[in-house]
Amino acid sequence: MGIVRLPAITDYWSNKRFLGHIDFKSVMSCRRFNAIMRAFMMNTFTPPRRPQNTPGLAAAAPPATEPAVAAPLAAALPPPPAARPPQPPADQRPVDQQPADQQPDNAGVPEDRLFKIxxxxxxxxxxxxxxxxxxxxxxxxxxxxxxxxxxxxxxxxxxxxxxxxxxxxxxxxxxxxxxxxxxxxxxxxxxxxxxxxxxxxxxxxxxxxxxxxxxxxxxxxxxxxxxxxxxxxxxxxxxxxxxxxxxxxxxxxxxxxxxxxxxxxxxxxxxxxxxxxxxxxxxxxxxxxxxxxxxxxxxxxxxxxxxxxxxxxxxxxxxxxxxxxxxxxxxxxxxxxxxxxxxxxxxxxxxxxxxxxxxxxxxxxxxxxxxxxxxxxxxxxxxxxxSCSDNKISHKDFILKLVEELVAGLSASNKYQAQRTGGRPGNITAAPDYMRPMYHMPAWMLKTCSGRQCIVCRLRENRRTCIYSCCVDCGIFLCFTGQRNCFKVYHQYSMLAKQCRLEVSRLRRERPEDSIFIYREELM
Incomplete structure (x- = not known):
C-alpha cells in the first residue's frame, strides 16, 4: 500500500474499473483484512490496574442493635476503649497502606505506558x-x-x-x-x-x-x-x-x-x-x-x-x-x-x-x-x-521484491478463488478464471450446414433459435450476436454453466440425434 496509493483501504478490493488490485484480492479478502486490523495486538499481557480512590464514599455503618438486647449486654460488658480517630476504608487508602492481600501485583512498580507495543x-x-x-x-x-x-x-x-x-x-x-x-x-x-x-x-x-x-x-x-x-x-x-x-x-x-x-x-x-x-x-x-x-x-x-x-x-x-x-x-x-x-x-x-x-x-x-x-x-x-550487495536496485524495486517473496505462498494457493463483493449469497455466483470468456473463443459453422439450438435460451426462456455460433472448448452452441450474447452469460456464471452442462448431458443420453452436438467438419 505504500507504492500503490488509493484513497481508501476498501478501494484495493474494489471491482470498479480504475480501482482494485488483483494481487490484494488473491492474498486475502477485504473482510479478513479489516478483521485482522481490528483485532491486532502486539502484547496480549494487560498489567493489573491500581485501585483508584473514590472520594465521597463513607464506610458502611454497623447494623443497629435491638433495644431489648442492647441494655443487658451493655451492663455486662467492660467499658469501651478510648475512641480512635476515624480511618478511611481499605479501598480508599494509599497503595502502600492497604492490606498485603489487597495490594495489586504492580504495587510500587512504575507504570509502563508502552506496554501495548x-x-x-x-x-x-x-x-x-x-x-x-x-x-x-x-x-x-x-x-x-x-x-x-x-x-x-x-x-x-x-x-x-x-x-x-x-x-x-x-x-x-x-x-x-x-x-x-x-x-x-x-x-x-x-x-x-x-x-x-x-x-x-x-x-x-x-x-x-x-x-x-x-x-x-x-x-x-x-x-x-x-x-x-x-x-x-x-x-x-x-x-x-x-x-x-x-x-x-x-x-x-x-x-x-x-x-x-x-x-x-x-x-x-x-x-x-x-x-x-x-x-x-x-x-x-x-x-x-x-x-x-x-x-x-x-x-x-x-x-x-x-x-x-x-x-x-x-x-x-x-x-x-x-x-x-x-x-x-x-x-x-x-x-x-x-x-x-x-x-x-x-x-x-x-x-x-x-x-x-x-x-x-x-x-x-x-x-x-x-x-x-x-x-x-x-x-x-x-x-x-x-551497502553490502553489488546489485544496484532502487528502493521501490526492493519493496516489490520483498512483498513478492512474503506473499508467494499465499498468492499461489488462492489464485483461482472466487472473489465476492459482499452482500447476501445468491443462486448465481462468479465463475473461476478458467471459465471466463478470455480462456474460450467462439467459432461459427458453415452457412451450408443446418443451424443448431442455443442451450442458454432453451433453459432460461424455453426458446429454440437457429444459431451458427458455438464454444469449441465447452462443446455447446451459444448465441453470439449483437442482440443476444449468451456466450458471455454462460461463461460468467458458474451455476448457469453447471445447469447447461447437465442439460447437455441429459440430451445426449436421451436423444443422441438432437441438434445440440457440434460437428468439427462443419466449423468454419
Missing part, C-alpha cells in the same frame, strides 16, 4: 543495533509520526511539517565519504512519553542522548555503541553540561546551540558583526568545549569538542542577492561544512520513508507505531542490502 518495540530496537555497527559519524534528531487521535503522548509542534503527532528520538548514521551508502540507517530510537513532572528541557534532552548511546535498561538486550564516535546534534540538545558528559565517555560532539543556554560565553552574545560581510566568525574556548559564532544570513552559534578553532581554508556555497542569485564561496570555520553534511541522517531516513509510506489514518496510537516499525524495518533492510 513493548514486545515489538524491544525486538525492533534490538535487531537494529545487532545487524549493523555504525561508522564514526552519527547524529540524533527527533521524528514526528502523524496522529490526531487521543493520547497523552501526542505533541503539537507548529514549526514542523507534521504539526500533530507522536514524537520519537532517533539515533541514525550520518554521511560518510568512505561509506556513503550506509547513511540514514536507524541505529536506535526511543519514544517520547510526554512531559514529566519536575524535569527540565535541558535535563530531558541530556538523558535522551545518553540513553540512546548507552542503554541502561536491564530488560532490553541492547549493547553500547562504544567509544570514539563523532555525534552531531541540533540546538534542542546541545549544552555544555551534555558535551562534558559525552567527553567523559570518549564520545565527541558538535552542534548548534542557543545563546540563552546556561554556560554560554557572555563575550559572544549580542551583535558581533555589525557592518561586516558574510563569512566573519569569532570563537572562544572553555575547557574542552569550543564556542563558535559565524555570520551567515543570521548569526549561527555552534559548540564542538571535535574541531579546532584554526581556519584551514574551508568554504561553503551561498547565493548572493546583489549579484542576481549567483553562487559564491564564503569562508567558514571547520565545524560548519561538517555539520551541514553529517547532521541530516534522520532527515534522509524520513525522506526515504515518505516516498513509500504505509501509514494510514488511524485512531489507535499502537497502530501508528506498528506502521512505523514496518517502515523502519523495510528502509533499514534496503540500506543494508544496498
Amino acid at each position: 513493548r514486545p515489538v518495540l524491544d525486538h525492533i530496537k534490538h535487531t537494529c543495533r545487532q545487524l549493523y555497527h555504525p561508522g564514526q559519524d552519527i547524529c540524533i534528531d527527533e521524528r514526528m509520526l502523524r496522529f490526531k487521535g487521543r493520547s497523552g503522548m501526542k505533541q503539537h509542534m507548529p514549526k514542523k511539517p507534521i504539526k500533530w503527532g507522536l514524537k520519537l528520538w532517533v539515533l541514525a548514521t550520518s554521511w560518510d565519504p568512505n561509506f556513503p551508502l550506509g547513511a540514514g540507517y536507524v541505529v536506535d530510537f526511543d519514544v517520547y512519553l510526554g512531559s514529566q513532572e519536575g524535569a527540565t528541557e535541558e535535563g530531558l534532552t541530556s538523558k535522551v542522548v545518553i540513553e540512546l548511546l548507552q542503554p541502561r535498561n536491564p530488560d532490553t538486550p541492547a549493547r553500547s555503541l562504544g567509544k570514539g564516535y563523532h555525534l552531531y546534534l541540533d540546538n534542542y540538545y546541545s549544552s555544555k553540561q551534555l558535551f562534558e558528559k559525552l567527553r567523559d565517555i570518549h564520545i565527541y560532539a558538535a552542534g548548534t546551540i542557543r545563546r540563552l543556554r546556561r554556560g554560554f560565553p557572555p563575550q559572544l552574545k549580542g551583535k558581533l558583526f555589525a557592518g561586516q560581510h558574510r563569512g566573519a566568525w569569532r570563537w572562544t574556548r572553555d575547557g574542552q568545549c569550543l564556542y563558535v559564532v559565524w555570520k551567515d544570513s543570521v548569526d549561527c552559534a555552534l559548540l564542538t569538542t571535535i574541531h579546532a578553532g584554526t581556519y584551514d581554508g574551508n568554504t561553503v556555497e551561498r547565493r548572493s542577492k546583489a549579484n542576481g542569485g549567483a553562487v559564491k564561496e564564503v569562508p567558514a570555520p571547520p565545524v560548519i561544512p561538517d555539520y551541514n553534511k553529517k547532521m541530516g541522517g534522520v532527515d534522509l531516513f524520513d525522506q526515504m520513508n515518505s516516498f513509500y509510506a504505509v501509514l494510514r489514518k488511524v485512531f489507535c496510537w499502537p497502530m501508528v507505531y506498528l506502521f512505523n516499525f514496518l517502515e523502519t524495518a523495510t528502509t533499514n533492510s534496503y540500506i543494508l542490502y544496498r
